[in-house]
Amino acid sequence: MNTHEICPLSKLCVITIYLANFVYHWVFGVPWALMAYQPWKR
Incomplete structure (x- = not known):
């Protein structure tokens, strides 16, 4: 395996x-966290 080819x-x-x-x-x-948390319902 060639190191110069693997590095980049x-x-x-x-x-x-x-x-x-x-x-x-x-x-x-x-968006999933916002839907799960629902800050507007508090």
């Missing part, structure tokens, strides 16, 4: 996973 690929994978988690959190996590 793994770095790209980490960035992609980080961005996917960030987008998933804001698109699905926040």
Whole structure:
């Protein structure tokens, strides 16, 4: 296995996973948390 080929690929994978988690959190996590919490009903 070549280290020079794996390094940028793994770095790209980490960035992609980080961005996917960030987008998933804001698109699905926040509205679901608001619906579950329902601050307007308090």
